[in-house]
Amino acid sequence: MKKTLLILGVCILIFGCGSTRNVNDLAVSNAIVTKIDLTKVIDDKAPVTINPGRFTVETVTYRLPKVVQGTYAVSDFGKYVDDFKAIDYKGNELTISKDGTNTWVINDATKLDYITYYVNDTFDTETSGAIAGDNPFSPAGTNIEPDNYVLNLHGFIGYFDSLKNNQYTLDVTAPADFVRTSALQQVASTPSNDGSSITSSYFAPRYFDITDNPMMYGKLDVEEFMVGDIKIVLSVYSPNKMHSATSLKETMYKMMQGQKAYLGDINSTARYDIYVYLSEGKEDSPKGFGALEHHTSTVVVMPESMEEAALATQMIDIVSHEFFHIVTPLSVHSEDVHYFDYNAPTFSKHLWMYEGVTEYFATLFQVNQDLVSEDEFYSKIMGKIQTSRSMNDAMSFTEMSENIVDEPYASQYYNVYQKGALIGMCIDILIREGSNGNRGILSLMKELSMKYGKNKPFEDDKIIDEIVAMTYPSLQEFFDNHVIGNTPIDYNKFFENVGLHIAESKVKANYLMINGTPIVSGNGQTGTIFFTALAEQNSFWAEQGVKANDVIKMVDGKEVTLQNANAIFQEVFGWQPGRDIEMKLNRGGEEIIIKTTLTQGYTTGDKLQAKPNATKAQVDLRNSWLKG
Numbered sequence: 001m002k003k004t005l006l007i008l009g010v011c012i013l014i015f016g017c018g019s020t021r022n023v024n025d026l027a028v029s030n031a032i033v034t035k036i037d038l039t040k041v042i043d044d045k046a047p048v049t050i051n052p053g054r055f056t057v058e059t060v061t062y063r064l065p066k067v068v069q070g071t072y073a074v075s076d077f078g079k080y081v082d083d084f085k086a087i088d089y090k091g092n093e094l095t096i097s098k099d100g101t102n103t104w105v106i107n108d109a110t111k112l113d114y115i116t117y118y119v120n121d122t123f124d125t126e127t128s129g130a131i132a133g134d135n136p137f138s139p140a141g142t143n144i145e146p147d148n149y150v151l152n153l154h155g156f157i158g159y160f161d162s163l164k165n166n167q168y169t170l171d172v173t174a175p176a177d178f179v180r181t182s183a184l185q186q187v188a189s190t191p192s193n194d195g196s197s198i199t200s201s202y203f204a205p206r207y208f209d210i211t212d213n214p215m216m217y218g219k220l221d222v223e224e225f226m227v228g229d230i231k232i233v234l235s236v237y238s239p240n241k242m243h244s245a246t247s248l249k250e251t252m253y254k255m256m257q258g259q260k261a262y263l264g265d266i267n268s269t270a271r272y273d274i275y276v277y278l279s280e281g282k283e284d285s286p287k288g289f290g291a292l293e294h295h296t297s298t299v300v301v302m303p304e305s306m307e308e309a310a311l312a313t314q315m316i317d318i319v320s321h322e323f324f325h326i327v328t329p330l331s332v333h334s335e336d337v338h339y340f341d342y343n344a345p346t347f348s349k350h351l352w353m354y355e356g357v358t359e360y361f362a363t364l365f366q367v368n369q370d371l372v373s374e375d376e377f378y379s380k381i382m383g384k385i386q387t388s389r390s391m392n393d394a395m396s397f398t399e400m401s402e403n404i405v406d407e408p409y410a411s412q413y414y415n416v417y418q419k420g421a422l423i424g425m426c427i428d429i430l431i432r433e434g435s436n437g438n439r440g441i442l443s444l445m446k447e448l449s450m451k452y453g454k455n456k457p458f459e460d461d462k463i464i465d466e467i468v469a470m471t472y473p474s475l476q477e478f479f480d481n482h483v484i485g486n487t488p489i490d491y492n493k494f495f496e497n498v499g500l501h502i503a504e505s506k507v508k509a510n511y512l513m514i515n516g517t518p519i520v521s522g523n524g525q526t527g528t529i530f531f532t533a534l535a536e537q538n539s540f541w542a543e544q545g546v547k548a549n550d551v552i553k554m555v556d557g558k559e560v561t562l563q564n565a566n567a568i569f570q571e572v573f574g575w576q577p578g579r580d581i582e583m584k585l586n587r588g589g590e591e592i593i594i595k596t597t598l599t600q601g602y603t604t605g606d607k608l609q610a611k612p613n614a615t616k617a618q619v620d621l622r623n624s625w626l627k628g
Contacts, residue, residue: 002321003290038174045118055109064158065342075136078102084117124284138288138301148218154211168204179220183297184213221245251312258369273297278304281567298322310574321362338457351401356420378608386516388418434472437624498622499614505607515605540601554584
């Protein structure tokens with residue numbers, strides 16, 4: 001998963017095998033027949049029918065997931081289910097009882113023919129409160145609109161405890177003019193008698209494959225292209241047609257071509273789907289921007305209002321992160337991931353690997369494949385250092401990972417993309433150092449992939465010892481102090497080894513951030529967003545006369561509220577010099593209007609750069625690190 005996150009004063013977001021089966025509780029029929037009918041949506045709720053075959057026991061339980069893989073947060077998809085009914089073979093309703101948010105207990109199950117219920121989508125229930133965790137992270141959520149359906153199937157289809165390993169068939173009925181894309185295997189397509197709708201039929205070997213293969217239906221724009229021997233399917237929904245699959249295709253092609261070259265012989269899929277939902281920033285639009293990985297696909301939610309260049313840049317960072325998940329946790333993962341329990345999950349200690357190393361790969365490959373310059377790469381690394389230090393830098397990463405859905409750890413989750421990536425960087429440099437530049441963390445992950453792979457999990461408590469045994473003793477000290485332990489990392493030690501240093505310098509300033517810290521904040525009581533004193537340290541805003549506590553009323557004609565600040569400031573984050581802007585401020589009751597063309601802003605801050613007196617050994621190690 002990759003969240004694009006900005007932490008303001010109001011906490012707004014911007015940026016295997018199943019369990020052993022009891023044969024006495026199995027249905028006679030092996031395949032569970034499921035149906036979703038998008039032509040019969042009522043009040044934004046889609047009807048779902050589940051036919052499990054005949055049971056031989058009197059009581060069975062049916063569940064929708066509390067947590068889905070890759071999210072590390074409670075979603076409670078059961079709370080979006082209405083009008084749940086269990087119907088017997090004579091058409092009568094059976095007695096059911098609710099056990100918590102996500103579980104239904106069905107009595108007289110030997111008489112059960114099918115169950116039926118309606119599913120409300122999650123997108124239009126998101127509010128400013130949802131960002132704090134009241135609703136599923138948007139890329140894991142669902143959308144039901146007349147011209148777009150985001151079908152993360154874990155939000156529609158549940159499972160019977162004893163039947164998670166049964167085969168599933170799924171029929172999705174939708175208007176005939178809908179474009180439909182799916183990562184799930186399609187086996188048939190049947191038009192209705194009057195031609196108004198088409199039922200697409202799919203097959204899933206088990207429940208995991210239901211949750212692992214999202215779909216998108218509606219007024220979509222789709223492009224397909226090959227990267228090596230991998231077929232890439234790019235599906236884009238842009239409600240106001242501001243972007244398209246065609247406009248994003250070249251960026252995605254170039255990026256994924258670089259990823260394929262960087263990964264080399266790691267190739268675990270013949271097809272990879274990218275689903276892009278662009279939010280138009282309305283009150284009922286999704287607000288959790290980022291992406292969620294699956295084995296052969298990813299779902300991305302981003303603001304539609306972003307300029308094409310800014311969206312392309314964000315898509316490179318986000319989608320590359322998700323694609324690199326084919327290494328970990330999809331190929332290298334613990335028993336907690338492999339034997340995932342959707343309603344009582346336990347979490348691995350190794351988010352530094354699953355999310356941190358993945359984020360590090362997504363950052364490093366860009367300089368490795370000449371998609372960004374070395375200075376741009378150093379700037380990204382410096383940004384991660386600054387952001388990580390603004391969070392709890394003295395927290396055990398393994399302890400945080402194992403308890404990630406609980407406080408005080410849950411609010412530190414964003415640090416897995418910051419310090420987690422930096423942990424990956426330090427391990428990479430240590431391995432490069434120990435091998436005279438011949439090995440790195442990518443080669444380590446390849447070795448682990450060969451040892452384990454997608455069908456064999458590692459033991460959570462033993463993997464660090466295995467990594468040390470496969471590499472060098474220096475890694476044990478690093479893990480003990482900075483991953484298991486809570487000692488902050490002195491990055492200068494690692495930069496020294498590759499001939500770099502951190503020095504105060506004139507640095508470029510983002511229009512929203514300075515040295516990893518937002519220059520805007522919010523007041524939940526007044527519902528306003530305002531500039532902080534940091535804005536005056538940005539040369540561009542200083543030249544416009546911006547002062548601390550100036551309330552931001554409008555940006556480019558859009559009124560700024562707590563509800564839409566998420567989308568608006570994501571766009572501001574991606575502003576580039578040369579753009580014309582207009583901003584209305586309120587300064588103590590006085591209206592201030594800024595109407596100008598963006599120029600590059602600067603500030604004074606720490607900059608990671610090459611040492612002028614670096615030795616040949618240090619430069620050689622740096623080259624093997626960046627280009628090896």
